[in-house]
Amino acid sequence: MATHPTTCPLDCPDACGMLAETDASGALVKLVGNPAHPYSSGHLCGKTAIFRELQDSDARLVTPLVREGDRLVPATWDDALARIAERVAAVEPARVLSLGYAGNMGRLARKYPERVMNALGATATDGGVCDGEAILGHELVFGRAVGADLTRLAEAPALVVWGCDVARTLQHSLPRVRELCRAGKPVVVVDVHRGDTARRVERWGGRAVIVRPGSDAALLTALAREAFEQGCVDRDARAADCVGLDEYEASVRSGPTLDEAAAACGITLDEAGALHRLLATERAWVKAGIGWTRRRRGANAIRALACLVAVHGLEDRFHFESGDLFREHVTRIVRPDLRPAGVAPRVVEHVALGPALARGDYGAVFVWGHNPAVTLPDSISVRAGLSRDDCFVVVHELFLTETAALADVVLPAASFLEQTDVYTSYGHRCLQYTRRVVAPPGEARGNVDAFRAIGRALGLPEDVWRDDEEALARDLLAHLAQDLTGDDRARLERGEPVALPATPSADRGTPSGRIELVSEVAERRGGPRVPTPEAGDPPSAAPDGRLGESGRFQLHCAPSVHTHNSTYLHSPRHLARLGAPTCALHPDDARELGVVEGDAVTLSNARAALTLRARLSDDAPRGMVVVDGLFPSSATPEGLGLNALTGPIPGELGRGNSYYSTRVDVARAATPLAAAAALER
Numbered sequence: 001m002a003t004h005p006t007t008c009p010l011d012c013p014d015a016c017g018m019l020a021e022t023d024a025s026g027a028l029v030k031l032v033g034n035p036a037h038p039y040s041s042g043h044l045c046g047k048t049a050i051f052r053e054l055q056d057s058d059a060r061l062v063t064p065l066v067r068e069g070d071r072l073v074p075a076t077w078d079d080a081l082a083r084i085a086e087r088v089a090a091v092e093p094a095r096v097l098s099l100g101y102a103g104n105m106g107r108l109a110r111k112y113p114e115r116v117m118n119a120l121g122a123t124a125t126d127g128g129v130c131d132g133e134a135i136l137g138h139e140l141v142f143g144r145a146v147g148a149d150l151t152r153l154a155e156a157p158a159l160v161v162w163g164c165d166v167a168r169t170l171q172h173s174l175p176r177v178r179e180l181c182r183a184g185k186p187v188v189v190v191d192v193h194r195g196d197t198a199r200r201v202e203r204w205g206g207r208a209v210i211v212r213p214g215s216d217a218a219l220l221t222a223l224a225r226e227a228f229e230q231g232c233v234d235r236d237a238r239a240a241d242c243v244g245l246d247e248y249e250a251s252v253r254s255g256p257t258l259d260e261a262a263a264a265c266g267i268t269l270d271e272a273g274a275l276h277r278l279l280a281t282e283r284a285w286v287k288a289g290i291g292w293t294r295r296r297r298g299a300n301a302i303r304a305l306a307c308l309v310a311v312h313g314l315e316d317r318f319h320f321e322s323g324d325l326f327r328e329h330v331t332r333i334v335r336p337d338l339r340p341a342g343v344a345p346r347v348v349e350h351v352a353l354g355p356a357l358a359r360g361d362y363g364a365v366f367v368w369g370h371n372p373a374v375t376l377p378d379s380i381s382v383r384a385g386l387s388r389d390d391c392f393v394v395v396h397e398l399f400l401t402e403t404a405a406l407a408d409v410v411l412p413a414a415s416f417l418e419q420t421d422v423y424t425s426y427g428h429r430c431l432q433y434t435r436r437v438v439a440p441p442g443e444a445r446g447n448v449d450a451f452r453a454i455g456r457a458l459g460l461p462e463d464v465w466r467d468d469e470e471a472l473a474r475d476l477l478a479h480l481a482q483d484l485t486g487d488d489r490a491r492l493e494r495g496e497p498v499a500l501p502a503t504p505s506a507d508r509g510t511p512s513g514r515i516e517l518v519s520e521v522a523e524r525r526g527g528p529r530v531p532t533p534e535a536g537d538p539p540s541a542a543p544d545g546r547l548g549e550s551g552r553f554q555l556h557c558a559p560s561v562h563t564h565n566s567t568y569l570h571s572p573r574h575l576a577r578l579g580a581p582t583c584a585l586h587p588d589d590a591r592e593l594g595v596v597e598g599d600a601v602t603l604s605n606a607r608a609a610l611t612l613r614a615r616l617s618d619d620a621p622r623g624m625v626v627v628d629g630l631f632p633s634s635a636t637p638e639g640l641g642l643n644a645l646t647g648p649i650p651g652e653l654g655r656g657n658s659y660y661s662t663r664v665d666v667a668r669a670a671t672p673l674a675a676a677a678a679l680e681r
């Protein structure tokens, strides 16, 4: 039996340290948490603890597949690469789309394929599908993320969790939240529905404040007004650290009062007052999530939160999930200098790809670490685009996902245990160098190996594909570990997790180098200089004319407890835990609709209709329908996933996704739920 340190590669801020145990034959026996990891401390979530279900699955792709008419048939790598070279040579570079995402968060697995795409002259996306609004809104005020260290969360005197279901998306912080509650420190969770964290914190003696969706900016502006009116702002210190204090103050003083905002948000004045006291008196830490910004005005809302934190002088107690925690220079991997002369970089909106693909803007698409047919908004258009005869699609994947099934060439991928990589995190500051633990099955290849082969087949310069994953990892590590001691470097070399020193907040990276309460960058992008208190969504125009933003109910997709991404839909054990897809409705809404527990209900808007099973729960506020996580399209009678209902409409300022601006009507359905029932067996 041997033990190998490794890292969870999933798109999760915890980036847990793990130990992989292998038997005498080198086969994987199990994965356990690495107790030496300073943040995850030896615990794994239930999703990854049984990752072996996926790792050893018979459904893994083990040989390349190429399209012959309606079928994908096995081929050799040489045949598949020759087909790629022939078809891509006929496509002008700007019509080649580079479409990778976060299926494997290893820095090389995620970023090296971009080097090849860049050297080809391909069009890239802005990657805004997850957090485009949040990142821009945060950057406008604070620049780089240099705030609180989550490993020390239990030291906080008080805590405000804003729009983050910690229990589902930041699991290793939950015991620290419980510790705070048990120590009698005030904890308040602000969310749009009573999720797992809100419920647990209430049980532990804390408080949940449930606001109307999209109303946060009004409350945050009113809290800032209250700070000024109550004399809670250290003006000299703030004027030194922040740009635009006077203009910001004038703006918030003309905004809503605390009781006006409380009414707009559907909360009590007492709840709003409690939030003010936590910031002004208790000097609370503030943990901001990402999900609550997935709205048309998401960047404005997180900007309002960042400004409020800044006027209280709490910026070093603010935690935002960001890759900036590592100051990583991804250019070392991507190598923009390898772009062909005369082919300017071209970046398109990730969120709006559906209509672009469907109208035939791209002659070739390369996909890795991504399942766009499921996870992008307007999934019906995405599928239509990827199915076009004049769009040549290459997918590098572990399983025959819904995207891979539409491809012209499918390349079998190695799992994270089968490749060497370097892992950072967007939640904490632990770095890990993780070597291959087991060999890939069949002819599967890691991301670096697969895309090096593609680069060679496409006739790209040797600089693009010369270095293997070991050489690339060493170069990246030398850069990331430059501030580490010799001891720490030796630990990294042994695969141990090593925490980097906190980055200094003096170097913010905003245009002024200071905190920007007033932003000229926002103004140049067509936004307001100061975040506004407006609630709700601005009027919009969808590229295809169909909005999906009207309807009686807000559609709220919550992160799944049992599956992490769509790869997990290929594990029967994870699927069984997930169960049949359901949607939660408030019992009063259900009564008005004539719906009882377990009824089939159809969610519909201008984009699509989808039938799920109703679950009645007063954790879902009135006027909201809550769906847990992703489910296979085959689990609905319509054969569609949730993103058939969401629109390709970017957020106003950050151009990120606006999933939570989606609205639907809900009605009792006559459609039987046979497919869903099959999942429960």
Ligand code: SF4
Pocket (backbone or CB within 6 Å): 008, 009, 010, 012, 013, 014, 015, 016, 040, 044, 045, 046, 047, 048, 049, 171, 172, 564
């Ligand atoms: S999904 Fe997140 S919590 Fe679970 S093991 Fe991976 S990093 Fe840890």
